[in-house]
Amino acid sequence: MHILITGGAGFIGSNFVKYMLSKYPDYQFLNVDLLTYAGNLENLKDVKEKANYTFIKADICDKAAMTKLVREHSIDVIINFAAESHVDRSITNPGAFVQTNIVGTQVLLDIAKEQNITKYLQISTDEVYGTLGSEGYFTEETPLQPNSPYSSSKAGADLLVRAYYETYGLNVNITRCSNNYGPLQFPEKLIPLMISNALENKPLPVYGDGKNVRDWLHVEDHCSAIDLVLHKGDAGEVYNVGGHNERTNIEIVETIVEALGASKELITFVEDRLGHDRRYAIDPEKLTKKLGWKPKYTFETGIKETIQWYLENREWWERIKSGDYMNYYQQQYAGK
Numbered sequence: 001m002h003i004l005i006t007g008g009a010g011f012i013g014s015n016f017v018k019y020m021l022s023k024y025p026d027y028q029f030l031n032v033d034l035l036t037y038a039g040n041l042e043n044l045k046d047v048k049e050k051a052n053y054t055f056i057k058a059d060i061c062d063k064a065a066m067t068k069l070v071r072e073h074s075i076d077v078i079i080n081f082a083a084e085s086h087v088d089r090s091i092t093n094p095g096a097f098v099q100t101n102i103v104g105t106q107v108l109l110d111i112a113k114e115q116n117i118t119k120y121l122q123i124s125t126d127e128v129y130g131t132l133g134s135e136g137y138f139t140e141e142t143p144l145q146p147n148s149p150y151s152s153s154k155a156g157a158d159l160l161v162r163a164y165y166e167t168y169g170l171n172v173n174i175t176r177c178s179n180n181y182g183p184l185q186f187p188e189k190l191i192p193l194m195i196s197n198a199l200e201n202k203p204l205p206v207y208g209d210g211k212n213v214r215d216w217l218h219v220e221d222h223c224s225a226i227d228l229v230l231h232k233g234d235a236g237e238v239y240n241v242g243g244h245n246e247r248t249n250i251e252i253v254e255t256i257v258e259a260l261g262a263s264k265e266l267i268t269f270v271e272d273r274l275g276h277d278r279r280y281a282i283d284p285e286k287l288t289k290k291l292g293w294k295p296k297y298t299f300e301t302g303i304k305e306t307i308q309w310y311l312e313n314r315e316w317w318e319r320i321k322s323g324d325y326m327n328y329y330q331q332q333y334a335g336k
């Protein structure tokens with residue numbers, strides 16, 4: 001297979017590139033990323049010399065550039081991770097989300113149709129389903145009711161993917177995963193923000209009453225689910241991904257504080273996020289029963305290992321948090 005991975009310098013994309021390179025030495029991988037604030041080539045320094053791996057900086061919205069790359073690299077599969085991914089940023093700047101998440105997806109779908117791509121896989125999110133009350137789960141049949149500019153842009157993309165299957169018969173799949181955590185997550189997201197702030201003895205900002213619930217999955221388990229859907233997913237199908245790890249935000253923050261021996265006094269309740277979804281919880285039965293997926297991590301094993309990773313890789317997140325990353329990037333990767 002010749003696989004195009006978009007957004008492969010971000011958190012999940014870079015974990016996925018590494019996961020696939022070690023599992024499929026005979027496949028060819030092209031990683032295309034625009035290297036926005038969230039894209040970090042340092043995440044891929046261990047694999048950049050591999051013969052079956054190429055990185056190219058490009059924008060998924062640039063149809064001419066993307067078409068050229070797909071042709072030159074004889075791509076037959078596209079996996080689209082590239083996105084603006086942070087809900088808080090979507091509240092202050094929705095336009096960037098519409099551009100990359102919706103227009104970018106439509107551009108890739110057009111290319112997939114025109115270049116006879118054999119499989120197009122869209123990496124989506126449980127947030128497209130909106131919010132739950134205290135009971136129940138999101139299934140693949142739950143109506144799409146996104147509440148934030150981020151989730152509505154992802155839902156718009158999902159509907160386009162569906163339309164290219166229904167209208168043009170493109171072989172597509174969509175995965176909708178719950179909240180990921182693990183190594184290499186940009187420290188604007190809850191878990192790396194809380195770990196790094198606690199290590200720096202900074203306040204830990206908890207939105208609202210801290211009782212919003214998220215359903216956490218280790219990024220490696222998300223990667224194994226995508227791998228399965230890539231190889232075994234039925235055409236046109238959506239697969240939810242989640243491991244039944246519901247936790248309130250305050251539980252997460254307290255777990256981190258305790259594990260690091262930090263002071264509870266750092267926990268600071270702040271103004272709530274606008275339109276803050278109350279609860280997410282995934283029913284992964286279709287993926288587990290039909291494709292045989294099983295997560296490797298429990299939340300307890302995964303969070304322990306993740307905290308350890310941020311302890312051992314302090315330079316990685318300090319460079320990002322100090323705003324120094326762009327300088328570093330320009331020096332290290334000039335001209336690439």
Ligand code: NAD
Pocket residue numbers: 006007008009010011012013032033034035036037038039040058059060061080081082083084085086100104123124125126154176177178179180181186
């Ligand atoms: P991320 O923000 O860490 O990475 C996104 C990557 O996309 C970055 O490397 C960025 O440079 C790149 N990118 C942005 N705009 C681009 C463009 N126009 N062209 C090319 N590249 C561009 O995000 P993430 O957390 O790794 O999420 C990856 C995907 O998974 C997203 O589609 C997101 O919606 C989805 N997802 C994330 C989670 C989660 O918990 N993080 C859960 C479910 C689904």
Ligand code: DAU
Pocket residue numbers: 085086087088124125126127177178179180188189190191193205206207212213214249273280
């Ligand atoms: O559910 C999947 C989604 O998970 C992905 O599609 C998104 O790309 C990803 O960013 C994530 O979205 P969330 O909004 O759930 O993640 P975030 O880490 O921003 O916030 C998790 C919860 O923690 C949420 O209820 C808001 C809260 N929070 C977040 C931050 C950054 C805080 O209380 N304080 C904070 O400082």
